[in-house]
Amino acid sequence: MALDEPKEDDRSIETKHLTFIMAPDVESYVNQSGGLLIDYVDDGMRKGYTVALGNVGQSDCGSCGESGGCG
Numbered sequence: 001m002a003l004d005e006p007k008e009d010d011r012s013i014e015t016k017h018l019t020f021i022m023a024p025d026v027e028s029y030v031n032q033s034g035g036l037l038i039d040y041v042d043d044g045m046r047k048g049y050t051v052a053l054g055n056v057g058q059s060d061c062g063s064c065g066e067s068g069g070c071g
Helices: 024-032
Strands: 011-014 019-022 036-043 046-053
Touching: 019 024
Parallel strands: none
Antiparallel strands: 011 019, 036 046
16 A cells, blocks of 8 residues: 555545545455455554455454454
8 A cells, every 4th residue: 555646537535534545446446345444453562544355354263353364
């Protein structure tokens, strides 16, 4: 994930407190993946926003709350 200036064909999605800007090809991928899950984590050593694809992590073991497997 990188931050840069919006391009002419980027899509802007606004919520109450945040604005998301993504390229058209990324929007298509996100839509096919069930959307985005955005959360704020504050548990000791981890603090900040996390972003995951909607259908990722739904079938993970769940012991740590992280998607993508252990390791």
